[in-house]
Amino acid sequence: MTTLVILSLWTALAAFAASRALPEAASTAPQAAPFLGGGTPDTHAWSRYHFRPYTMTLVFVAFEMEMMFMYPWAVVFVSEGPKALAEMGMFLAILSVGLLYGWREGVFAWE
Amino acid sequence: MTLTIVLLGAAALIGIGLYGALSQQSFVMLMMGLELMLNGALLAAIGLWSLALGGMPEGQLLAIVVMAVMAVEMAVGFALVVAIYRKRQADMTESIGTLAG
Amino acid sequence: MTDLVIAALCLFAVWTGWRVFRVDSMVRASFSLMLSFVAVGAVGVVLSAPYIGIATIFMMAVEMMVMAIFMVMFMMNPAGLNPMVMVHQHRVAAVAGGLAFAGLAAAVLAADPPAARVATGTDTVAALGHELLGPSMLIFETAGVTLLATMVGAVILSSRRGRFGPADDGSRPPGLEPGGPPAGRQPEGGGGHHHHH
Amino acid sequence: MIGALLLLAVAATLAAGTLLAAWLDRRLAGGGGIASLAADWLAGPVRTEAPDDMNRRLAPAWYLALAAAGLCVVPFAPGHAAIDSPAGIAIWGACEALTVVVVFLHGWSPNAPFPLIGAYRYAAIGLPAMLPSMFVLIAAALPAESLSLVAIVDSQRGAWNVLRQPLGLPLFAVAILSLTLRGPMDYADGADIAGGTSAEEAGPARALWQAARLAMLVSACAMAATLFLGGPLGPVLPGPVWLWLKTAGMMAAILALGARIARPPPARMLGLVWTVLLPLSFLHLLISGVIAL
Amino acid sequence: MSHLARLAATAPAPVFAAIGPGLAPAVERLLARPGLRRAATPREAALLLVAGAIPDRAAGALDRVHDQVPHPRRTVRWDGTGDIERALLDARADLLGGGESAPDRRPDAPPAPWRGKGDHGQGGEGMMGGTPYGRPMAMTGADIRDGLQLDRYTARVGPFAPMLPPGLVLEVTLQGDVIVAVEVQAPAFDQPAEADAPDLVAARMLRLLGLPGAADRVAAGGRPRAAGLLRAVPPGLVPVGGRDARDRLAGCLAGRSQEIEPPDLAALLPGLEWAEAMLALASLPPSSLAQEALAA
Numbered sequence: 001m002t003t004l005v006i007l008s009l010w011t012a013l014a015a016f017a018a019s020r021a022l023p024e025a026a027s028t029a030p031q032a033a034p035f036l037g038g039g040t041p042d043t044h045a046w047s048r049y050h051f052r053p054y055t056m057t058l059v060f061v062a063f064e065m066e067m068m069f070m071y072p073w074a075v076v077f078v079s080e081g082p083k084a085l086a087e088m089g090m091f092l093a094i095l096s097v098g099l100l101y102g103w104r105e106g107v108f109a110w111e
Numbered sequence: 112m113t114l115t116i117v118l119l120g121a122a123a124l125i126g127i128g129l130y131g132a133l134s135q136q137s138f139v140m141l142m143m144g145l146e147l148m149l150n151g152a153l154l155a156a157i158g159l160w161s162l163a164l165g166g167m168p169e170g171q172l173l174a175i176v177v178m179a180v181m182a183v184e185m186a187v188g189f190a191l192v193v194a195i196y197r198k199r200q201a202d203m204t205e206s207i208g209t210l211a212g
Numbered sequence: 213m214t215d216l217v218i219a220a221l222c223l224f225a226v227w228t229g230w231r232v233f234r235v236d237s238m239v240r241a242s243f244s245l246m247l248s249f250v251a252v253g254a255v256g257v258v259l260s261a262p263y264i265g266i267a268t269i270f271m272m273a274v275e276m277m278v279m280a281i282f283m284v285m286f287m288m289n290p291a292g293l294n295p296m297v298m299v300h301q302h303r304v305a306a307v308a309g310g311l312a313f314a315g316l317a318a319a320v321l322a323a324d325p326p327a328a329r330v331a332t333g334t335d336t337v338a339a340l341g342h343e344l345l346g347p348s349m350l351i352f353e354t355a356g357v358t359l360l361a362t363m364v365g366a367v368i369l370s371s372r373r374g375r376f377g378p379a380d381d382g383s384r385p386p387g388l389e390p391g392g393p394p395a396g397r398q399p400e401g402g403g404g405h406h407h408h409h
Numbered sequence: 410m411i412g413a414l415l416l417l418a419v420a421a422t423l424a425a426g427t428l429l430a431a432w433l434d435r436r437l438a439g440g441g442g443i444a445s446l447a448a449d450w451l452a453g454p455v456r457t458e459a460p461d462d463m464n465r466r467l468a469p470a471w472y473l474a475l476a477a478a479g480l481c482v483v484p485f486a487p488g489h490a491a492i493d494s495p496a497g498i499a500i501w502g503a504c505e506a507l508t509v510v511v512v513f514l515h516g517w518s519p520n521a522p523f524p525l526i527g528a529y530r531y532a533a534i535g536l537p538a539m540l541p542s543m544f545v546l547i548a549a550a551l552p553a554e555s556l557s558l559v560a561i562v563d564s565q566r567g568a569w570n571v572l573r574q575p576l577g578l579p580l581f582a583v584a585i586l587s588l589t590l591r592g593p594m595d596y597a598d599g600a601d602i603a604g605g606t607s608a609e610e611a612g613p614a615r616a617l618w619q620a621a622r623l624a625m626l627v628s629a630c631a632m633a634a635t636l637f638l639g640g641p642l643g644p645v646l647p648g649p650v651w652l653w654l655k656t657a658g659m660m661a662a663i664l665a666l667g668a669r670i671a672r673p674p675p676a677r678m679l680g681l682v683w684t685v686l687l688p689l690s691f692l693h694l695l696i697s698g699v700i701a702l
Numbered sequence: 703m704s705h706l707a708r709l710a711a712t713a714p715a716p717v718f719a720a721i722g723p724g725l726a727p728a729v730e731r732l733l734a735r736p737g738l739r740r741a742a743t744p745r746e747a748a749l750l751l752v753a754g755a756i757p758d759r760a761a762g763a764l765d766r767v768h769d770q771v772p773h774p775r776r777t778v779r780w781d782g783t784g785d786i787e788r789a790l791l792d793a794r795a796d797l798l799g800g801g802e803s804a805p806d807r808r809p810d811a812p813p814a815p816w817r818g819k820g821d822h823g824q825g826g827e828g829m830m831g832g833t834p835y836g837r838p839m840a841m842t843g844a845d846i847r848d849g850l851q852l853d854r855y856t857a858r859v860g861p862f863a864p865m866l867p868p869g870l871v872l873e874v875t876l877q878g879d880v881i882v883a884v885e886v887q888a889p890a891f892d893q894p895a896e897a898d899a900p901d902l903v904a905a906r907m908l909r910l911l912g913l914p915g916a917a918d919r920v921a922a923g924g925r926p927r928a929a930g931l932l933r934a935v936p937p938g939l940v941p942v943g944g945r946d947a948r949d950r951l952a953g954c955l956a957g958r959s960q961e962i963e964p965p966d967l968a969a970l971l972p973g974l975e976w977a978e979a980m981l982a983l984a985s986l987p988p989s990s991l992a993q994e995a996l997a998a
Contacts, residue, residue, distance in 0.1 A: 001214070003494045004257050006416065010477040018470030022614050024462075025454035029836075030769035030808040032458045034521035035608055035743050037863025038720075038763025039871060040813075044459070045522045046291035047840035047853035050878030051281050052975075053533050053679055054193060058186045058366035060536055061278050062359045065182045067543050068175050068267055069344060069352060071499055074550040076341030078701055084345055085698050087352070092691065094356040098363030099683070105367050108683040110676040110880070110975060111848040113215050114327070115320060117255065120222030122316035124229050124248070130309025131233045134302050139283050140233075143245060146279075147229050150245075153268065154225070154252045161259035165328030166336060168343035172351060174256075174264045178271050179355055183362045185275055189282045190369035196286060197372065197849055237461060239517055243510065262496040263556065270503035274539075277510050277532060285852060291520070293459060293834040337495055337556060372848040439915040441739070444713030447706050448748070451798070453773035455745055459835040522855060523743075526879045526976060592912060593930070600909045601865045601980035604742040611745040611772035669927065671934035672912035674977035675879075 052110035059102045066095055117158030124151030138195075142188050146181055153177045218255055225251035236292020242280035246272055260330045263337045415491040418649065419480050426627030426656065427620055433661055434623065438591075438668035441619065449616035457519040457609050465518035469614060471511045472621035479504040479628040484559050486641050486648035497558040498546040501632055505542060508588050508625070509535040512597050515618065516606030527605025530675045531597040535587055537682045538594060542584030544690035545577045548697035549636045562640040571637040573700050576693035578637045583686060585629040585663050589622055592667025596675050630659035707798045714739040715794040718747035718771065720764055721868035722754030723891035725782050726988065729753045730902055734918040737787060742864055744770040748797055749790055750777045759888060760861045760869065765807040767862050774803035812836030843875075846882050846973055853877070858887060865910065865980045866890075867988040872967070879976045884968050890992040898987035904954035906984040907935075907947075910977075926955070940970050940982035947985040954985075962990040 034041060051057070069091065077084045102108065125148050132144030153174055160170025228247040235241050249272035256265025284290040330336065344352050428443060435442030441449075456462075482497040484490040494500060509532060516528025550556050552573065553564035561570075571578055586594035598605035610618060634640055634655035641648030673681070718741040719729050729751070733740040741747035744767050756764050768777060776793045780786045797803070813836040832839070840853035860871035869891030875883040896902070901920050908917035908926060911934050916926040932948055939947040942962055953960060965986065971979045983991070 001217075001258055002412070003262070003492045003500070004217070004254055006481055006492055007478050007500075010481070011471070011474045014470040014474035014477070015467060017473075018466050018617065021617060022454070022466045022469075025456040025612075027454075027456040028769070028806050028810040029458075029812050030766065030806050030810065031455060031772075033766065033770065033813070034457065034519075035523065035603060035745065035767075035770055036857050037603075037860045037866065038760065038767045039858035039860055039863070040766070041522065041855070041857035042838070043840040043855060044291070044293055044520060044834075044837045045525050045855065046284075046293060046517075046520050047855060048286065048288070048290060048842065049281075049284050049525065049529060050845065050850060050852040050880070051285055051529055051533070052676070052847075052878050052880060054189075054282070054285070055367055055371045056533075056679065056683075057278050057281060057536065058190055058370055059363050060540075061182050061275060062186045062362040062366065064271070064274055064540070065179050065355070065359055067502070067547075068178060068271060069355070070543075070547050071263060071267065071496075071550070071556060072337055072341035072344055074341075074547045075338050075555055076345060077551050077698065078554050080342070080345050081702065085702065087345055087349060088698075089695075091353060091356040094353070094360050095363075096691075098360045099687070101364055102367050103684065105371055107367055107371055108680050110679070111372060111850075113218055113259075114325060116215060116219050116222060117259075118320040119317055120219075120226060120255075122313050122320060123222075123226045124252075125316060126309045126313030127226065127229045127233070128309075129312045130305045132305075133308055134305030135233070137287060139286050140241075143232055143241065143279070143283075146245060147232065147248065150225070150229065150249055150252055154222070154255060157252070157256045157259055157261055157264060159325070161256075161261055161330050163325040163328060166260070166330030166334055166339070168339045169348065171261060171264050171336065171340045172343055172348050174261070174268075176351070176355070178268065179358070182271070182275060183358060185279065186362045186366045187369075189278075190366040192282065192286055193370035193850070239461070239514070240464070243464075243514070246510070262494055263499060266494075266496045266499040266503055270499065270506040273503065273506035273510055274536065277506075277513060277536065280513070281529070281532060289839065291461070293839065294832045335495065372850075439918075442713065444709050444711075445716075445739070448710035448713045448716065448798075449746075451706060451710050452748060453803075455770075455772050458837070522857060522876075526876075530879065530977075595912060599977060600742060600912065600914070601977050603864055604746065607746075608743045609745055615746070668913070668915050669929055671908075671928055671930045673930075673934035674936060674975060674981065676975060676978075677934070677936055 053108070055102075055107040055111060059098065059107055063095055063099065066091065114158055114162040117162070118155055121151040121155035121158065124148070124154060138192055139189075142185065145184060149177055149181050149184075214258060218258060221251045221255050221258070224248075225255075236289075236295060238283035238287050238290045238292070239280050240292075242276050242283055245279070246276035249276070260332075260334070261336055263340065411489065412491065415485060415489060416481075418485050419477065419491050422485075422631070422653070422656075423477055423480055423624050423627055426631075426660075427623045429657060430623040430626050430660055430664075431620075433664050437661060437664040440664075446616050446619060449611075449619065450613050452612045452615075454612035454614060455609065457521055460520050461514075461518040464514045466614070468511050468515035468518065469617040469621050472508070472515075472618065473624055475504045475507055475511065476621060476624040476628040479625075480631055482558050483628075483631045483635050483652070484562050484640055485652055487562060488559055490559055493557060493559050496556050498550055498556050498561070502543055502546060504628075505539055505584065505588060509539070512590065512606060516597060519609040521609045523602040523604070523608040524606045526602050527597045527599065527608070530599070531590075531606070534594065534596040534675055534678055534682065537679065538583060538587040538686070541580045541682075541686045541690040544694050545581045545584070545636070548574055548577060548694050551697055551701040558635055558640075562635060562642060565639040565642060569637060569639045569642075574637070574693065574697045576689060576696065578633065580686065580690055580693060581633050581636065582663060582666065585626070585633060586667055588629050589626040589663075591626075591663070593670040593672045593678075595667075595672065596678070599672070626660055626663065627656065630663060631656045633659050711795060711798050715749060715790055716741045716747045717749045717751050717790060718744045718767070719751045719753060720756065720767055720862045721891070722752070722756045722760075723869070724894060725753040725780070726868055726891070726893045727896040727899070727902060728782055730905070731921060732786060734921050735787060737791060740914070744768075745772060747771050748775055749793055750775065751780060751786075751790065752777055753780045754782065757891070763861050763871075768804070769806045769808055774801065776801070776804055843877070843882075845877050847880060854882065861888060861891075866983065867991050868893075870991055874971075876976065881971050881974055881976060881979055884971045886967050890988050892992050893988055895989070898959060898989050900954040900957050900959050903985065903987060904951060907951050907954070907981060910981050910984055911935075920955075931955070935981060935985075936978060939978055940965070940974075940985070942986070947982045950985040960987060962986055964990050964993045967991075
């Protein structure tokens with residue numbers, strides 16, 4: 001509960017400060033134009049942006065789940081002893097196969 | 112009382128998620144609806160674990176499994192979207208229906 | 213007091229969840245969903261599941277970041293610069309959603325669940341750790357295999373770079389002898405445009 | 410009572426630390442310094458074409474809030490942190506993950522090409538760069554048998570983690586550089602994209618964002634000092650003073666480091682993170698685990 | 703003057719430089735001085751330094767850059783003579799003391815009229831057909847790398863883009879941050895031979911590698927004092943005459959000047975990521991990008 005109160009306190013404080021420090025601004029059209037070193041764009045910048053390492057991102061989402069298991073594992077690691085090391089070793093070994101596969105397929109580069 | 116509030120919140124999340132999953136034309140927005148339903152499931156799991164089941168350890172594990180399901184759903188779902196988009200310039204659910212042939 | 217806080221968090225989760233389908237910008241939709249998860253995580257923190265609550269927040273921050281990237285990639289008009297309506301069978305969906313909520317709410321109000329709170333002072337993180345390494349070890353390792361399958365599947369489905377060339381050109385393994393016909397099964401129809409997954 | 414005192418200490422440390430960081434930045438890394446922050450603050454605001462105004466104004470605020478939240482879990486004296494949660498390092502991990510979101514929003518919101526490219530580059534590198542830091546956090550929790558930072562400090566009474574977990578500090582330094590948008594990990598603000606996510610930012614918004622970057626540096630360096638240098642532990646001087654000294658030392662080291670390592674193009678760095686840093690963090694976890702047993 | 707303004711006056715003056723023919727090396731060495739700060743974008747600047755006689759073809763671009771500097775702002779012109787640093791610092795002090803800010807030079811109108819047209823007033827028909835806020839939406843097009851047909855972003859970059867040689871205008875089409883098409887619309891301005899000096903070329907590359915301090919040291923004749931310089935440049939990047947960008951950086955750091963034929967940018971750049979492309983361009987001596995042959 002204290003955690004929650006403190007964290008929301010900071011968040012609310014920061015949001016309030018930002019709304020006071022950064023009031024609604026208005027700019028003329030020439031000032032608002034995006035900076036391109038004097039050049040002009042044809043379209044809005046917001047678009048279906050081609051994020052190149054998308055395959056990496058998907059591998060990352062799956063791999064990152066391992067964190068969920070590792071935090072509680074770390075807490076009981078010493079009391080469970082070598083068994084804990086072995087089990088997490090196996091878990092990470094399984095996931096590493098996926099990483100190795102992805103690496104061989106070249107997913108850690110820009111597509 | 113607390114449990115009732117939590118479970119009602121979970122029910123509302125599941126209801127909105129269902130609405131979203133059914134009403135959205137786009138496959139990626141449909142996934143948002145699914146995630147929202149899983150969010151409701153997560154909330155219910157946490158509430159039941161903490162307030163009705165006396166903190167049995169399997170309850171927390173259930174919450175983790177729900178999150179793992181979300182990660183898997185997202186990774187596979189978006190991989191499918193990429194594969195289908197590459198094949199046909201389509202990301203609408205209706206268009207995916209015609210891909211069967 | 214706790215009830216009030218939890219009610220406020222639940223309302224926030226529901227409201228941000230509702231905003232997901234009401235905003236035009238895909239980035240706002242994704243991060244609105246993230247806020248919904250954050251509120252649920254906060255409920256977890258209040259309900260003596262600090263680890264699960266916080267873990268929900270960091271897992272979902274990452275997942276919704278990825279969600280935003282893909283939403284922007286594949287949605288027309290991703291920033292909602294053009295006002296738009298992206299729903300179909302709106303009425304059916306609304307009725308279904310409403311019915312689901314009504315049914316679940318009725319079940320919640322009618323049911324009489326046991327009331328056994330987490331004992332104060334329990335180390336819930338350690339309990340989870342012991343559970344993972346002990347009775348639920350199989351679930352833990354199965355999750356590993358599932359995630360492995362997900363990683364491999366995601367790579368196969370989404371990557372264009374196959375070992376034998378771009379995926380949408382049809383994958384043809386090299387010949388067994390230099391310059392020979394491709395090894396392995398020939399694609400049916402000879403179009404060379406079949407995925408093999 | 411002591412809780413209020415600790416919150417006050419967090420706020421004061423953040424404010425004073427940010428000023429110190431600005432000064433060190435000017436000295437060691439050729440940054441703008443305090444006077445430049447003031448100059449930015451006095452310039453007029455600019456509103457780009459059809460921006461996502463809400464997120465544009467909130468991004469610096471959230472960044473600042475994340476820095477403050479991260480600092481709250483750091484113990485200022487042995488046994489005392491503003492947030493003494495049994496999931497302390499997970500809270501810090503959540504701050505790291507949300508930082509990626511905030512930086513992305515900062516680059517997304519102006520609706521302009523260079524900030525957009527910076528935002529996506531940062532997402533591409535910032536997400537996987539989080540993995541080594543998570544391994545480092547988990548490894549630090551092993552000898553403490555707890556996720557609480559108070560326990561992690563206590564576990565270093567015998568020997569600091571910098572000795573027991575030699576790979577930890579370098580790996581965490583990478584995470585700090587990434588979190589504070591500095592040096593080789595600053596993929597949000599490249600010179601080839603005219604300052605990236607900040608390319609369209611002027612006036613108070615720019616000043617606030619730069620200040621938030623420095624505040625995050627304070628917070629991340631305090632975390633590094635807690636994880637590896639024993640935090641408030643030390644002879645003679647009181648705990649908070651030790652923490653401040655170690656944090657200041659870390660800040661100087663990180664700033665000097667960031668100004669001396671070249672930043673490769675993002676695709677090259679992505680390969681580096683997965684094929685070098687991630688295996689290293691596996692190794693780090695193994696070493697730390699074996700030593701802890 | 704308020705306390706804050708007095709504090710701000712002690713900061714290096716933030717200058718965005720619009721460089722014309724003949725003055726590039728002089729401005730590059732000028733901005734390395736401690737009293738001035740090189741602004742990467744006009745948003746960061748208070749002063750616009752216009753160096754040399756800007757040709758007519760770049761006049762519109764100069765006005766656009768001028769208007770993007772936030773208020774209060776001032777333009778300082780320089781013909782290569784006189785104490786320019788003094789002039790810049792004086793202008794800065796005047797602005798902080800409440801001096802008048804230069805008004806916009808271009809009319810305050812959206813890029814295209816849009817209000818009121820279409821179902822939602824978005825300036826057109828359909829979900830992608832409008833011109834909301836005066837600009838059309840990006841449209842999809844073929845991709846040269848992975849076959850995902852996502853949106854293309856076409857823009858003209860330059861002639862005052864800080865990552866390009868002054869004067870060079872490229873019309874680039876980006877998908878994500880990969881360049882899929884390039885057209886050279888105008889070559890770089892002619893500069894004295896000093897602009898090709900190896901230390902200045904190396905300094906430009908170091909700045910792109912995220913090492914502004916090392917870049918200033920190299921431009922002042924010192925050693926870079928930084929790690930991983932050569933390894934940060936991807937191997938095989940835009941090879942010209944058998945030497946890639948990494949070789950050229952190594953050569954420049956060793957003080958060797960290079961002679962390079964004008965490269966065919968429209969053929970060399972597509973397929974590169976923006977960061978790589980800018981690094982490759984910076985590794986070429988500006989004179990090789992200045993010939994009229996490029997524009998043809």
